[in-house]
Amino acid sequence: MNKVQLVVFDIAGTTVLDGGNVAIAFSQAMKEHGYTIDVEEVNPLMGYKKPVAIRMLLEKYEKDPSKITDKLIIDIHERFVVLMISYYKTGQGVEPLPGVDKVFSYLREKGVKIGLDTGFSKDIAQAILDRLGWQKEGKVNYVVASDEVPSGRPAPFMIQKMMGEAGISDPRQVVKIGDTEVDINEGLNAGCLFSIGVTTGAFTREELEKYHPTHIIDHMEELIPILESVN
Secondary structure, X not given: OOOOOXXXXXXXXXXXXXXXXXXXHHHHHHHHOOOOOOHHHHHHHOOOOHHHHHHHHHHHHOOOHHHOOHHHHHHHHHHHHHHHHHHHHHOOOOOEOOOHHHHHHHHHHHOOEEEEEEOOOHHHHHHHHHHXXXXXXXXXXXXXXXXXXXXXXXXXXXXXXXXXXXXOOOHHHEEEEEOOHHHHHHHHHHOOOEEEEEOOOOOOHHHHHOOOOOEEEOOHHHHHHHXXXXX
């Protein structure tokens, strides 16, 4: 495989099973600070950098703008991080989604680099990687979290950071795949060859279609023929 040199995957809901735990933790952190927000309200924001998502919800639910302070956002996010790290270290159901290991093996055999990016902060991402052993076992080449770049998704900075580390200058040698609106727009904004939506996470096929991904898949192994088509 010469054309595609790097595939960038989202984590929760794309490569790692998300049984709703991320949205639940997010909702709980908001509730502990006085904001009762249904999980259904949280799901559409799952791909965003988490402090950005917190601000978006506060701007919707807090009637007094003067109360929406940086400190409040930091406090809510810090509680979310604690809940998420605890879950990813000890909770049940932290496992790769079906087909992910097979696709990773396929990409390694073809010499294609594997990247992960996420709306999580680095500490949460690291807890996931430690639990699954993906870095230790050399299954992934690059991991970039939203707090390592100027702006998270849908900005293209996480993809561009990985491209720089991989020595790739042409975004048409990169494929992005994720389960949310901002995953798709991240790939489109980066100019990737494909920006693929997957229905294993927060968004349904119908919801993903609104954002015009190049493809929508229901199972990770469907990625293989898409990549084969450009060889």
